Amino acid sequence: xxxxxxxxxxxxxxxxxxxxxxxxxxxxxxxxxxxxxxxxxxxxxxxxxxxxxxxxxxxxxxxxxxxxxxxxxxxxxxxxxxxxxxxxxxxxxxxxxxxxxxxxxxxxxxxxxxx
Amino acid sequence: xxxxxxxxxxxxxxxxxxxxxxxxxxxxxxxxxxxxxxxxxxxxxxxxxxxxxxxxxxxxxxxxxxxxxxxxxxxxxxxxxxxxxxxxxxxxxxxxxxxxxxxxxxxxxxxx
Numbered sequence: 001x002x003x004x005x006x007x008x009x010x011x012x013x014x015x016x017x018x019x020x021x022x023x024x025x026x027x028x029x030x031x032x033x034x035x036x037x038x039x040x041x042x043x044x045x046x047x048x049x050x051x052x053x054x055x056x057x058x059x060x061x062x063x064x065x066x067x068x069x070x071x072x073x074x075x076x077x078x079x080x081x082x083x084x085x086x087x088x089x090x091x092x093x094x095x096x097x098x099x100x101x102x103x104x105x106x107x108x109x110x111x112x113x114x115x
Numbered sequence: 116x117x118x119x120x121x122x123x124x125x126x127x128x129x130x131x132x133x134x135x136x137x138x139x140x141x142x143x144x145x146x147x148x149x150x151x152x153x154x155x156x157x158x159x160x161x162x163x164x165x166x167x168x169x170x171x172x173x174x175x176x177x178x179x180x181x182x183x184x185x186x187x188x189x190x191x192x193x194x195x196x197x198x199x200x201x202x203x204x205x206x207x208x209x210x211x212x213x214x215x216x217x218x219x220x221x222x223x224x225x226x227x
Contacts, residue, residue, distance in 0.1 A: 004158070031213050033213070033214075040219060041219060041220065042217055042218075042219055043159075043204070043206075043215075043217040044217070045214050045215065045216075048212060048213065048214060050213075055212055056212050056214055090158070090159075094213050096213075097211070097212055097213035098146075098208075098209065098210045098211050098212060098213045099213070100146075100147060100166055101147070101164050101166060102164065102213070103149060103161035103164050104149070104161065104213075104215060105158075105161070106151075106158040106159045106160075107158060108157065108158050109158065
């Protein structure tokens with residue numbers, strides 16, 4: 001049983017297209033996140049939702065829009081894709097935001113390539 | 116220190132060697148320090164979440180210590196095995212959002 005699952009695993013698309021990456025967790029966690037692995041391999045937070053409510057929105061172009069239909073799902077929609085959006089995107093969840101001692105569980109990542 | 120920094124960036128050791136690496140983080144407003152193990156083509160997996168100054172945690176041959184006053188944590192691997200080859204990430208955790216600020220990782224290669 002995969003705890004945090006993302007689809008697709010690989011996504012190759014042309015510049016200007018709109019695409020979505022889906023994420024689901026079956027851990028019963030309240031909080032979900034999107035991280036982007038940048039060119040220097042750092043994992044950087046993009047968004048976080050707690051019980052369907054947006055709680056973190058880092059400096060991310062507004063072409064990126066997260067959507068959380070319920071607390072088990074956090075999807076990432078990207079409009080008008082640009083070459084610089086090529087990266088690996090990771091979804092994660094944790095039991096409750098800021099809960100002391102609570103670790104994050106990560107999905108396997110989605111490698112997005114914009115051509 | 117404003118960011119989370121890890122050293123060294125990469126490390127090559129022989130099977131059986133013991134090794135350690137460092138994570139430095141901002142000591143002001145400290146909340147939690149996380150260690151993750153990230154194997155190639157897999158997801159990062161939590162090793163430890165540490166919250167108290169002087170904390171020491173152990174999982175098998177891997178252990179970690181925490182100094183929140185000076186802002187550093189050490190990860191130790193005793194008797195490294197080829198299966199320990201991975202990137203080890205540390206991250207500083209935020210109290211109210213759960214946001215993690217990651218270091219760039221230390222990539223360990225253990226040669227048989």
